[in-house]
Structure formats: structure tokens, C-alpha cells
Amino acid sequence: MEASLIAENIAHIGSFPITNSILVTWLITLILSISAFFATRKMQAVPTGLQNFYEMIIETAYGVVEDLAHTRAKVFFPYLMTFFLFIITANWLGLLPGFGTIGLNEIEDGKEVFIPLFRSVNSDLNTTLSLALISLVLTHYYSVRYLGIWGYIKHWFSLNPVILFVGLLEIVSEFTKLVSLSLRLFGNIFAGEVVLSTISSMFAFIVPLPFYFLEIIVGFVQAAVFMMLTLVFMVLLSEKHVEEH
């Protein structure tokens, strides 16, 4: 088995190509939605099981968001929590044994090629890039909402040439955010996939275990990093500047 850089097509609906990462994205959405539904179907004052599990996660995450965003926490929280839950579920789902090995052999260009049915979604740049896009759009949307359109523009442009230059640099850095957010996540998870498949193909027993543990940690860390960075960007851009020159 060989990890390819591009998600493979497994089907078409009209002209819409369904790649294996799209399929897994739907799977993740389904898993999260159903578990969320069951967690809150019968809310109890004394939580048990799934409700307790989600309460623990949400309480911790909300605490983190509230510490940084204060009054804006309630608005920002759903996006950040969804980033975290989606990314961590995706990462850990991709680590399930045999996840990438279920597939079909198809003839392509006269050669038999293995097409896996599932793919760790964050090892597809489409997924991470779209997440980064959402993150960036949200950041700027809330910046405009909290600062007003004039405050938002003032953040980037000024008549003072030095500050104007800094503002231009910051505009560039906004695009860097997009690249760094998407490529960090993609790189980590894709590299993990490659490492795991390489090690597994070299020696299938015991030896890959430490790498699996490593990938479990990486999966969590990347989800947390994505969430935290988005949170920090949102907070920074939606904060009123105290020192007006």
C-alpha cells in the first residue's frame, strides 16, 4: 500500500466526483451528528455516558475559549468546537486498523491500481484548505462585526507610512495564515499516514505501535492547534485597539 498525495475518486454523481476523503467526511459528520443526538436526547441533571463525555469536552473547551475571548466566547465557541471535534474525529478515525486497506482494484491506464475506499480526510489538502478558508472567513467576518467596517479598514490602512507598511505586511500574513493552517494539518496527518504505512510494510508487528501512539498524540495536538490558532486569530482581529495614535 502506498499513500498517494491526491484523494482517489471512487464514484461520480453527475459531474461531482466523490473522492474517498469526501466519503469519510460524510462518515465523520454522520458519526458526530448521531452521537451528539444520542448524547442530548435525554438530558439529565446528573450526566451519564455519552452526555457526560461530551459535557467534559465542551466544558473544558468552553473554559479555554472564555479565557481568551471573554464576552465573545458564546459566539466563537460553536465554530471552534466543531473544528476540534471534526479534526480529532477525522484524525483518530484514520488511525483505525485497516482503515486505509479496504478498497477496490481498478484498471487505470491499463494497470491495476488499488483504490482505497477510506482515507484519513486531513491527508487530503481539499479538506484542510477548506477548513482554513472557513477559519479565515470567520475571523474577518467577526472582525468586521465587532469593529465595524471602518474599524476593520483602519486595522490595515493608515496615512502614517510606517503603519501603512505594517498593515501591508499584515495583509500578506493573512494569506500566510491560510497556507500555514492548511498545510500544517495536512502535512502532519499525511506524514503520519506515510510513516505508518512505511513502517507497517517493513515490519508489521509491534514496531508500528510506538508510531501509532505518536499519531494518536499528533491527531489530538493538531486538532487543538487548529482550534487554538483560529481562536487566537479571531480574538486578535475582533479586539478593539486600545492604543490609538
Add this chain to the structure above:
Amino acid sequence: MEILNQFGVKPILLLAQIVNFIILLLVLKKFLYKPILRILEERKEKIAESLKNSEEIEKKLAQILESRDKKLEEAAKESKKIIDEAVVSANQIIAESHEKALEQTQKMIAKSEEQMALERDKLHQEIRSELADMVALGLEKTAGKVLTTKDKEELAKSALKDFKS
């Protein structure tokens, strides 16, 4: 944009992921975050409230204990006062009744003495008149004459004079 192609980035796939994320966001918002954040908030309020309540209860309990102690002390003081007063008044009553009894007995003694004196006088008088009669009778017998009433009286008078002296 060549690099994006190499990574297999297609606008339609990006759009699909974005739409999917929005769907997931809405579903989780409705079914997960809202109910759980609400219940967390409720629980926080409840805990704060019960903490406040318990504090109040403790305060009240302390107050009650304090007032109970105060009341007990007061009651003890009062009962002591009452007992003291009772002892004093009892002593007084006893003394008074003692005095009264003494007085009464003295009165009674005086009265009976008086009565006795009266009785004695009466007895004396009776004896005297009897004696006078007897004397008169004796004189009659010896003198042999009947004394007139005047004589009798005279005799009696003289006899009495003798008797008295």
C-alpha cells in the same frame, strides 16, 4: 496554481467540504452545544445557589444557636432570681406566721386568764351569797327569831365585812 493541482485541490471538492462543515456545525450547534452549554449553565447556577443557601443556613443555625444559648442563660438567671425571691418571701411568711401565732397564743392566754378571773369572781360571789344564807339560817335557828329582810341584809353586810377583812 500548479501546486494546487499537484495536491489535487479542486474547487468543487473544497466547496463540498465547506458545505459539509457548515452542515456539521449547524447539527452540532443544535444538538450538542446548545443543550450541553445550557445544562452546564443551569448546573453552575444551581451549585452557586445551593452554596449560597447552605451559607445562609449555616448563618441561621449559628444565629439560632446563639439565641438559644442566650435564652438558656436568661432563663437560668430568671429561675435563680425567682428561687431567691421565693426563698426570701417564704422566710418572711414563716417569720410572719410565727409572729402571728405567738401573738394569737398570747391573746388566747390573756383571754383565758381574764375568763378565769371572771369565773373566780362569780364563784366568790356565789359562795358569799350562799354563805350569807347559811349564816342567816344559822342565826335564825340559834336566835329563834325570824329575821326581817332588813336584818338579814344588815347581817349579811356585816358578815361580808368580816369575811372580806
